[in-house]
Amino acid sequence: MSDNIVEINNLSFGYKGRLLHKGINMVFPRGKVVAIMGGSGSGKTTLLRLIGGQLTPNVGEVRVDDEVVHEQGRDGLYRLRRKMGMLFQFGALFTDLSVFENVAFPIREHTNLPESMVRDFVMLKLNAVGLRGAHNLMPTELSGGMARRVALARAVALDPQIIMYDEPFAGLDPISMGVVCNLIRSLNDALGATSIVVTHDVHETFSFVDYVYFVSDGVVVAEGTPNQLRRSKMPFVHQFVHGEADGPVPFHYPAVDYASELLRGHRA
Amino acid sequence: MLKKVNAVLSGLGHRMIEGVWRVGAAGRLFFYVWVYLFESLKRPRLIIREVYATGVLSLLIILVSAFFVGMVLGLQGYNTLQKYGSSEAIGVLVALALVRELGPVVTALLFAGRAGTAITAEIGLMKATEQLSAMEMMAVSPVARVIVPRFWSGVISMPILAALFSMVGVLGGYFVAVPIIGVDSGAFWSQMQASVDFYDDIVNGVIKSIVFGVVCTMIALFEGYDAPPTAEGVSRATTRTVVNSSLAVLGLDFILTAFMIH
Numbered sequence: 001m002s003d004n005i006v007e008i009n010n011l012s013f014g015y016k017g018r019l020l021h022k023g024i025n026m027v028f029p030r031g032k033v034v035a036i037m038g039g040s041g042s043g044k045t046t047l048l049r050l051i052g053g054q055l056t057p058n059v060g061e062v063r064v065d066d067e068v069v070h071e072q073g074r075d076g077l078y079r080l081r082r083k084m085g086m087l088f089q090f091g092a093l094f095t096d097l098s099v100f101e102n103v104a105f106p107i108r109e110h111t112n113l114p115e116s117m118v119r120d121f122v123m124l125k126l127n128a129v130g131l132r133g134a135h136n137l138m139p140t141e142l143s144g145g146m147a148r149r150v151a152l153a154r155a156v157a158l159d160p161q162i163i164m165y166d167e168p169f170a171g172l173d174p175i176s177m178g179v180v181c182n183l184i185r186s187l188n189d190a191l192g193a194t195s196i197v198v199t200h201d202v203h204e205t206f207s208f209v210d211y212v213y214f215v216s217d218g219v220v221v222a223e224g225t226p227n228q229l230r231r232s233k234m235p236f237v238h239q240f241v242h243g244e245a246d247g248p249v250p251f252h253y254p255a256v257d258y259a260s261e262l263l264r265g266h267r268a
Numbered sequence: 269m270l271k272k273v274n275a276v277l278s279g280l281g282h283r284m285i286e287g288v289w290r291v292g293a294a295g296r297l298f299f300y301v302w303v304y305l306f307e308s309l310k311r312p313r314l315i316i317r318e319v320y321a322t323g324v325l326s327l328l329i330i331l332v333s334a335f336f337v338g339m340v341l342g343l344q345g346y347n348t349l350q351k352y353g354s355s356e357a358i359g360v361l362v363a364l365a366l367v368r369e370l371g372p373v374v375t376a377l378l379f380a381g382r383a384g385t386a387i388t389a390e391i392g393l394m395k396a397t398e399q400l401s402a403m404e405m406m407a408v409s410p411v412a413r414v415i416v417p418r419f420w421s422g423v424i425s426m427p428i429l430a431a432l433f434s435m436v437g438v439l440g441g442y443f444v445a446v447p448i449i450g451v452d453s454g455a456f457w458s459q460m461q462a463s464v465d466f467y468d469d470i471v472n473g474v475i476k477s478i479v480f481g482v483v484c485t486m487i488a489l490f491e492g493y494d495a496p497p498t499a500e501g502v503s504r505a506t507t508r509t510v511v512n513s514s515l516a517v518l519g520l521d522f523i524l525t526a527f528m529i530h
Contacts, residue, residue: 052405078407085405092402095394106406109413
């Protein structure tokens, strides 16, 4: 059994003639919390979809628990996915089901447990995210932070070995952000799982992750522990960590020269 | 000039490729529906819930429309038949028009507008809010869990709704013909009983409604499943459901009728 539960080897992926990833290599050791960081549109979420087998790489491979994801048939892929839990950016709760039914959903789909045990499991998970008292509410009655926590309870309902988080802090207030940070770390350690966090919130992420990959322009531009990256002199890392508006990642989207653009409009 | 011709040809080519791609995607979805069709019968609660959402909740619009259609048939039929001195045949006219044509066709058109749009919008929004992706990541097939129960609900609901449409339509025709116009009640029912054939009229009507049920539901499901995950994408998909379902129902009605008439 490999020390790494997920490995990404020389992965290239793109569509419609645009290459989003160009030979990415990453490893995710068992038991660790690893962050993938980068600007908007850098393909971070796509990496999670490649790990989950929802997309197929053009070149290279993604290995989960020593198995190549995109070489699996439907049954093999579903078997691998049962080892994974995923928290989507806005929770992706089923809006026609209550909080309780949302968390019970994967348990009911994949086990034949009696209803009393399903209830115990659901309450256990909801208690872990502090929302046992909200089990009767519908998703529309939840705040953004609460929805994210319910989705987290659902993602860990079957005690997965890998938990993937897609922008878990997006749109959260500082209190909810702190709660989610603590939950990611504590659930990872309690379940003995491996967590992959896709985010661009530097300060929250650096406070609880073990290792960080920085992705830009389709490649891994930097990697290391949060302390190593804080001290990094690399221009990209410096710009990202300190939130500078301009630098290696330009403020402007590529365009023709500004003066000639204005002149062209004037002539027209 | 050459550039414009090139742009027009390129646009046409893109549309053709997109059309072929959509036909292929619809075929693939239909194949998956077939794969999970009988497996989903193990979850009767899901199917019952969808039958309620698509069938029971469509009842009001179907029954009210049926009553008015029946009344209009009664009025128009009497107006024409009395010129030939055969106003007692009004019952036959109303019943045959409803059972053979108007029942299945108008029910399918109303179903597409009421239930089909709801199915498309619901699935399109589930896709836009990543609920279908979440299901896939939980190793649960969205086709088995979301699509197939709705498919069953359409196929089950449509013939029942069409039968109820015909029944209430006949009552609407009776209401106009007998109490209001004064046609003899006995003649109304007995001529209907004598002239409506179980196999040629009723069974053929039921076959039509089952075919319309399959087609309308599949169109609604595919449009929702294929909708771009944006507000505009879902709204366009909903419109396409109504347009494509209506055209398919009317076109298929002609083809089926041509086969059914000896």
